[in-house]
Amino acid sequence: MPSLIAENLNFSYDSPILENVTLSLNAGETLSIMGVSGSGKSTLLHILSGFLKPQSGIVKLLDKDVYQLPQEELLVLRRDEIGIIFQSHYLFLGFSAEENLEVASLLSGQKIDQELLSLFGILEVLPLNIGSLSGGQQQRLSIARILTKKPKIIFADEPTGNLDRETAFNVMQLLFDYVKFTQSSLVFVTHDPILAHKALHAYRLEHTSLKPLK
Ligand SMILES: Nc1ncnc2c1ncn2[C@@H]1O[C@H](COP(=O)(O)OP(=O)(O)OP(=O)(O)O)[C@@H](O)[C@H]1O
Numbered sequence: 001m002p003s004l005i006a007e008n009l010n011f012s013y014d015s016p017i018l019e020n021v022t023l024s025l026n027a028g029e030t031l032s033i034m035g036v037s038g039s040g041k042s043t044l045l046h047i048l049s050g051f052l053k054p055q056s057g058i059v060k061l062l063d064k065d066v067y068q069l070p071q072e073e074l075l076v077l078r079r080d081e082i083g084i085i086f087q088s089h090y091l092f093l094g095f096s097a098e099e100n101l102e103v104a105s106l107l108s109g110q111k112i113d114q115e116l117l118s119l120f121g122i123l124e125v126l127p128l129n130i131g132s133l134s135g136g137q138q139q140r141l142s143i144a145r146i147l148t149k150k151p152k153i154i155f156a157d158e159p160t161g162n163l164d165r166e167t168a169f170n171v172m173q174l175l176f177d178y179v180k181f182t183q184s185s186l187v188f189v190t191h192d193p194i195l196a197h198k199a200l201h202a203y204r205l206e207h208t209s210l211k212p213l214k
């Protein structure tokens with residue numbers, strides 16, 4: 001059973017952004033999206049993750065028709081099963097790194113995974129206030145925070161955009177490992193063709209359509 005199905009998505013602001021976009025993703029699989037700035041990558045992620053209703057088309061997450069679900073069920077689905085790493089990450093400023101993780105842990109009822117934090121190289125910054133972390137440390141923390149809730153589907157919008165290439169590759173590898181071991185799914189946006197090609201399904205969003213990446 002695919003964990004994500006999108007069929008014939010259409011979405012416009014003033015002009016068309018997406019026309020008849022169709023994709024599907026199974027458990028344990030990864031999908032990358034490239035495309036120039038303004039091509040609609042973030043818009044597509046927002047639609048796939050249940051935040052933005054398309055003008056037409058269907059999105060199914062874990063066999064649930066997202067835009068037909070009662071609001072309450074959609075909230076529960078998003079809270080329990082879906083992990084979203086946005087382009088700008090939302091850490092709670094004024095709190096420590098550890099407190100930010102504790103919030104995620106409380107909300108999801110899942111324990112903080114010390115091994116994960118060690119793999120992300122952020123164990124030593126746990127006591128520090130968010131404001132004193134580097135951009136890259138904040139980004140790794142925000143990804144670790146998302147994984148703390150053990151999502152079944154992860155949507156990531158340029159998750160490694162602030163990181164140097166080596167750290168970016170390491171962090172993406174951790175995400176890929178997570179997907180493999182937990183048989184979850186990952187959809188990510190990237191500007192790096194090498195990272196894009198590491199995904200099982202690699203696409204470019206261009207002129208309102210998804211095309212296989214060459
Ligand atoms: N709320 C909005 N209202 C009107 N137009 C919008 C809105 N959000 C985005 N757009 C427009 O839709 C288009 C696609 O935006 P989107 O953010 O999806 O692009 P993107 O591919 O993610 O770009 P980037 O690589 O810069 O993040 C852009 O032309 C943008 O200006």
Ligand SMILES: [Mg+2]
Pocket residue numbers: 041042043087157
């Ligand atoms: Mg974007």
